[in-house]
Amino acid sequence: MNKKTDKASTPQRILDSAEALFAESGYDGVSLRMITKLAGVELALPNYHFGSKLGLFRAVIQRRSVILNNERMEALNALSDRAEIEDLIEAFIGPFLRRSLFGGEGWRDYARVVAQIANSPRWTSEIMSAEFDPVAIEFIRRVRVRFPVAKTEDVYWSFHFLLGAMTMTFAQTGRIDLLSGDTCHGSDLSEIHLRMVPFLSAGFCRLCKGST
Amino acid sequence: MNKKTDKASTPQRILDSAEALFAESGYDGVSLRMITKLAGVELALPNYHFGSKLGLFRAVIQRRSVILNNERMEALNALSDRAEIEDLIEAFIGPFLRRSLFGGEGWRDYARVVAQIANSPRWTSEIMSAEFDPVAIEFIRRVRVRFPVAKTEDVYWSFHFLLGAMTMTFAQTGRIDLLSGDTCHGSDLSEIHLRMVPFLSAGFCRLCKGST
DNA sequence: GTCTATAGCTTGATAGAC
DNA sequence: GTCTATCAAGCTATAGAC
Known part of the structure; x- marks a missing residue:
């Protein structure tokens, strides 16, 4: 039983357990x-709350991608059109980076699931494009303003x-x-930033500067 | 039945079919x-030739990683200690890139499998480190010579x-x-190079230059 | 080396009581 | 909204004939 989810609602407990397991094994x-065993709920409940296993998977992704995309869009909109490329990249990756670092196991596991779907043709249009294209398009628009x-x-x-x-x-694969013999640490996201x-x-x- | 593997030996046919399917669905x-259905062989044969499903998976990876690592190591060893970083990176990614481009579906599918294992904690030590660390270490050694x-x-x-x-x-996820509305093409690896x-x-x- | 048959177990999903 | 019971199908692996 998951300590963090003991008092959460059934759908939340299911989402948390699914996220942790999907992160490890896809x-x-x-x-x-x-x-359901990890969540401490009955076998029938995921299907009741999310329709199917695939519905549950989508719900796991959407729960946090909505939050993430809002934060990224806000960070991008806070920048002027003359922002440096460093600022644009910071706005795009910063929210994800901070959530992974300070957001607990849930956000770390979410990042692992995202890495899996981002690297498989199987989920490209179905999930990746559907969830992440709007922010990607806005980021790219602003890069083009910066590098006309x-x-x-x-x-x-x-x-x-x-x-x-x-x-x-x-994804913090380890x-x-x-490889570095513990010189570098994939969990130290400030080291990464x-x-x-x-x-x-x-x-x-x-x-993109045009001067090759 | 796979056209390319009709005349190949049974282990080869199994490897080819497994590679294609693992690439798509993990x-x-x-x-x-x-x-076995795709390969046109009996259900018992993968276990006979490779011991288990996991043994088959490992064999799929090893078959081409041996070739790839030899080519990369040769490309690195052909460089002098004063090689530019561009040359080092070319030596490391060039062989993989050319195989993916000219090597046919098999190499493309292999690249997709590699992307999946490289992005999951599950295969990190078991497969990634075991297969790819030696070349990675040599590449890093040479980068450090270039940037003392x-x-x-x-x-x-x-x-x-x-x-x-x-x-x-x-991995050519598409x-x-x-995202680009067919402006860019993940299959055009010369565009990528x-x-x-x-x-x-x-x-x-x-x-790495030290001048921040 | 190949093929048939099957053991033993797990899978996603649901029907129906509460 | 939850729980029990179950179905039909799928799974890996193997034993034994050829």
Whole structure:
């Protein structure tokens, strides 16, 4: 039984348990029985509250992507049209980064689920585009304002590289800890923030400034 | 039945079919029944040739990672100690990129499987580190020769961002095609090569040159 | 090396009582 | 909204004939 969810409503308990398990083993690696056992509820309840296993999966994603997208959109709208690329990238990745760092296990697990769906063709249109395209489009619009001479393709590809680096990093797979012999820590997101924004900003500048 | 594998040996046919299906739906999203049906072989044969479903999964990865790692190591060893960061990155990602582009469906599917395991904590030590750490370590060693003043952490994190951008890009999820309204094409890897090496090189320079 | 048959278990979903 | 019971289908793995 999940300590954090003992007093939460049934749908919340189900969402929390599903999120934790999906993060570790993916959509098909988890059964409704595993989820309901962890949540301490009956097997029939996920289907009652969410219609189906797929409905539950979508609900797990949507619950936090709504919050995240609001925060990102607000951060972008707080910037002037003359904002530097560093500010734009900070607005896009900052909310996700801070949630992963300070938001507890739930947000960390959510980031792991996002990394999985972002890297599989299976969920591309069904979930990724549906959930994240509006903010992505606004981010790209502002990058083009910042770099008016940039080719359209260069902006999209820069965003794509950002997306890959971001999703893998926030998923905290443990790879960099292992590879670096514990010199780097995937869970120390302040260690990350210091490096991800400059790294990606430099990439955008090189590609979008027009001066090759 | 798979046209390409009609005349191949049974283990090869099984590997090819498993690769294609794992690429789309991941390890748990695919059953031995689906694999053997696509391969046109009996249900018992994967277990005979590979011991278990997990053994088959490992074999799918290893078959091509051995080839890939040899090519990458050779490309790195062909460089002098004074090679530019662009050359180092080209040596690391070039072989994977060219295989994905010219290697046919098998290599494309392999890249999709790699993206999934690279983005899940579940396979980090078991597969990712076991298969890819040696080349990663050699790449990082050479980056540190190129940037002697760089902090250890900056080099590892730069590599991590490279890894995220690379695996998602080569997985060809279709996201950038959809997002860009078919302006960019995830399958046009020459379009990618032109942008990924500069983007990542700029990131490495910003982080590892020591001049913030 | 291949094929048939099957054991033993788990799966998602639901019908019906409360 | 919850709980029990259950269904039909699917799952991995293997034993034994050829």
